[in-house]
């Protein structure tokens with residue numbers, strides 16, 4: 481079971497998470513936000529997004 485946490489205070493709006501994983505992330509103005517706060521199962525592309533965020537704003541818990 482995996483849930484996405486995204487710290488908008490850390491996010492610099494680079495857009496990498498949205499590019500890698502549009503199913504789970506979208507832009508909200510200059511910041512990204514998760515599309516769901518629900519359990520996303522195995523994590524899927526959200527793992528890739530978390531691993532590639534330059535400021536480590538994405539946590540999967």
Ligand code: F3S
Nearest residue numbers: 491492495497512533
């Ligand atoms: Fe922000 Fe990181 Fe996504 S900086 S736009 S949360 S890849």
